[in-house]
Amino acid sequence: MNSPWNAYWRLMRFDKPIGILLLLWPTWWALLIAGGGQPTLKNALVFTAGVVLMRAAGCVMNDVADRDFDPHVERTRSRPLAAGELQTRQAVGLFLVLMILAFLLVLLTNALTVKLALVGAVLASTYPFFKRFTHIPQVVLGIAFGWGIPMAFAAETGAVPSIAWWLLGINTTWSIIYDTLYAMVDREDDLAVGVKSTAILFGRHDLLVIGLLMGLMVALLLTVGLRLGLTWPWYLGVAAAAGLFAGQLFKARKRDRAACFKAFLNNNWVGFVLFLGLLAHYRLVGALTQA
Numbered sequence: 014m015n016s017p018w019n020a021y022w023r024l025m026r027f028d029k030p031i032g033i034l035l036l037l038w039p040t041w042w043a044l045l046i047a048g049g050g051q052p053t054l055k056n057a058l059v060f061t062a063g064v065v066l067m068r069a070a071g072c073v074m075n076d077v078a079d080r081d082f083d084p085h086v087e088r089t090r091s092r093p094l095a096a097g098e099l100q101t102r103q104a105v106g107l108f109l110v111l112m113i114l115a116f117l118l119v120l121l122t123n124a125l126t127v128k129l130a131l132v133g134a135v136l137a138s139t140y141p142f143f144k145r146f147t148h149i150p151q152v153v154l155g156i157a158f159g160w161g162i163p164m165a166f167a168a169e170t171g172a173v174p175s176i177a178w179w180l181l182g183i184n185t186t187w188s189i190i191y192d193t194l195y196a197m198v199d200r201e202d203d204l205a206v207g208v209k210s211t212a213i214l215f216g217r218h219d220l221l222v223i224g225l226l227m228g229l230m231v232a233l234l235l236t237v238g239l240r241l242g243l244t245w246p247w248y249l250g251v252a253a254a255a256g257l258f259a260g261q262l263f264k265a266r267k268r269d270r271a272a273c274f275k276a277f278l279n280n281n282w283v284g285f286v287l288f289l290g291l292l293a294h295y296r297l298v299g300a301l302t303q304a
Contacts, residue, residue: 020093025069038284040161047169050295070111078141086202148214155188227258250290
């Protein structure tokens, strides 16, 4: 039997940092753009810590919502609640502690960011339950996972411009892509227990729809670059992301569980190359300005 501390650690998914990274990349994109390449150190630290806390809180609430389903799913039956290592009241208590800590962090920003954080708290608390009655819970997941984007603009600029909503739309599209690949791992188990997902909704057209969404995301990324007047490093990053997407489709072509999971994990590199493209753009612009 694992120790209680180990069980809490795994309940927050700190043993699987991929989820933290998938939330951090779009938050860091937003901070870079909102700060013109130089966001304040305070906001960078607040939002990085906030992402870690909110992702942990979301994982805890997800396991609370799925506690009756997880024991019947191969990938999730060893989770602390499903395995009986922790009780529901302990998980709910941990969720509340994480939410309070995240709220204390956001108090270091401004009034608009605090108001947006309240919406984020509702999203984090409710999105795990959407899979009960809709086949597109990934849409809600994408909004919840990307809510740090408008918050980052609010913290840096005191406003939420239209480009923030473009980025949120991009992140939601991306979330549907990678979470559908993730859901393809559990499709047979989810069908057996009655959990809904885009992998089930798309059925045999899953890879076709994922490919179309990848094309849409690339088009949106190019549009954002044009709207912001970004330079060639950004477009190089977008091209690299498109190449990674093609590789994911190739990996998942036979719909093997392990291959679909590897394709899901590969999305960390998508977020990274886009961040690198943005960072290089602002460094290039800064160098040209000083020349």
